[in-house]
Amino acid sequence: MRYGVIGLGAIAPFFLEAIERCPDSTLAAVCDLDPAKTEALAKEGTAAFTDYRQLLAADVCDAVIITLPNHVHAEAAIAALDAGVAVCCEKPLAITSVDANRMAEAAERNGKTLFTAFHRRYNRHLIALREALPEDRSQITKLTVRYHENILEHIGGDGWYLDPERCGGGCLIDNGPNALDMAHALVGGLSLVGARLGDVRSGIEYVAELDLVSHDGVPVRVELDWALTTGETKDVVAELADGSVLRADMLEGFTAFKSSLQHEYDGILADFRDQVAARRTVCGTGVEIVGLVEDAYAAGREESGRRRSKLPARTKAVRLLFHTSENRGMSLSQWGTRCIPAGQIHELVTTTDRPRAAGDRIDAVGFLGFVEFQEGTVIALGDEVRLADDRLIGTVAGFDECHFPNHYNIVIASDRLWTATSAGLEPGDDIRFVEG
Template sequence: MSLKIGIIGMGVISKFYVFALQNKLNDPLLTAVCDLNVERLENFNDSEVLCFSNYHDLLTREDIDAVIVNVPNDKHFEICRDALKARKHVCCEKPLTLTLKEAEELVAISREMNVTLFTAFHRRYNIHFVQAVEMLTSKEEIAAVHASYLELIEEHAGEDKWYLQPERCGGGCVADNGPNVFDTLSFFLGKMRVQAANIIRDEHHVDIKASIQLITNSDIKVHVELDWGYLHGEKKDVLIMLKNGQKIYVDMLEEFPEFKSSLYHEYEQILLDFKRQIELGNCHGEAGLDAVRLVQETYETENLKI
């Protein structure tokens, strides 16, 4: 039987889930949608998809197996917690939570209830990134890595103005984009720790730019550059420098000229991997937790020199 999914929160990212579920995949099956703003549900009024304005009502449905949590960052913990306790498998948009303590609690609940807790790190599924990682035979051949995640946040936020409210976003580019970059790197480099960070904030205390130095457990040096005020379109890339002098460059937006068009194939893979992790039964939020740890370390090591 198909995995029946409900989406909680129909903001700017929801369209990528909906497109994949309604146009690309037969399983999982989009069963319900939920948003406080009922206008966002109007496209589903004439369909078989159930509509809710209160996520608690959605969670009581026995015919819904799993939920996608796509709400402002400050609501992730509460809704994920309630969904896990309702024995629903959870796919949460990054970051998993705003604090390490909250992430640890969700991981514990996921294990206790024996349901999947999965974080939607879409860049690990980018076709160009996947092809680049397949070129590597071992981490031992890597000398250093540089990753950039540059954008103009107003273009990406759309109607979701909470991105620019630090108390809701968690800070700014470090809290929101940091987890995506950290996961992309950890995916092929393994465990990392932050050594130093330089963060620039605007007048509203939103961190809009950051330069972060990390190191892996095998002593590979990693540099991450984040920017929410990038005026030259969008840049999402990874440069892998090998010990033999060769370089592997990954432009995640290559062949995706339209704004956010790379997300369509990435979010399709998120849904397929979410279903796969549910079937395996051993995913309890570990990747999301580790990304939250690195965000916390970034803020804690701000302005340290190495």
């Protein structure tokens, strides 16, 4: 099989190495917008492209592996299928069910394989757990899948993971598909019962909890977390009717970072080759998982809109500021929340930068001034900052501690640099923090 790899980001090396290890497989072509990423492979005789349409037109591949940002999976996969090329696509298959179904239709129309790369289903510990579970799945009283990590340790230089327009969301659409497919591999088809999203930063959820039920009635809990300080947890716990507990730790025995992925990506390619050889078209759970993730986002947002976890916090402007800076050199602290007692005074700073991680530099800033909190509260990432007339200044991006312990700079992400002048503030005016 002659493979083309489209997109040479953080995931691509695992596919490239698996192709090298796979018998009767050849890396025929690579494609990336950045020629520097394809240069070394081109020197080894692999065809190199900066446009996947040129790669498809060259007719050098039997199959392509798509590791592009999520929002372009559909257009690249459909183009490949229409060109008569089989497709192995990184999860999620697509951001929306509409696009996933369009991809499936293209596979059926052309009689070519569309395959979603859920690598965890090939993990040896998950396979052992599946074999150890009772054949009568009604004997499973609960299945819990945990997928916890620090996303910044996993994305390499691929900043698109933290862009909700390109990724489609946060941990739910990134880790959720793998976790859901793991559950599916153990107990079969799933239906969503409820979902909760939390720790929202710049429109991206870093925590999600899903409750589901299998078609055989097994309760399933999926817990996702992108915000561990360090380390990771990837495991499954099955509780049985006889009181026993079975567990699979995906990382057990794999001491090096991401070392479990080697045998999992070998499993992807072996399964993909089998599906192509059998002339199957739409394979696995890819389309179904896109629908579950879509349903979970809808349920989670409905739950968030219906329930509030805290009261709005009122502040009064006690000292106004009127200047901006393009090179302020603030630094985002590690804290996502701060408890603030009534009577404390802190500074409000707006920014058009997009700081997300601890230590990110904040240069473009506008200063609103100092405010006194009228009641005790917890200020959290994503809180909306509104003026007395309900105009939205922006959302809390975090805190800068350059003046601590005198006060925090509360950093507000906005589409422009607000000052007391542009906000029309007067001393004594109200500014509110409202849960986002």
